[in-house]
Amino acid sequence: MKALLKAIIVIIIIIGGVIIIIVGKKPFPEPECIVCGPNLVRILGIAEVVLGLGALAIQGNLTEKQRTF
Secondary structure (H helix, E strand, O other), rough: HHHHHHHHHHHHHHHHHHHHHHHOOOOOOOOOOOOOHHHHHHHHHHHHHHHHHHHHHHHHHHHHHHHHO
């Protein structure tokens, strides 16, 4: 049950990252620096999706190892 709950939380994090990426694509005037505009929001959204997928893979591996013992 705990593994299912953790997987659901990770999936929610991935969905949140996708939403951040979609919202970050609105037509804003592009600033000159990467830190002060939607570029940062897009980068953070992509990082959230990647970290969420990594967490989901690690959770799957840990669950498989616990089943074999």
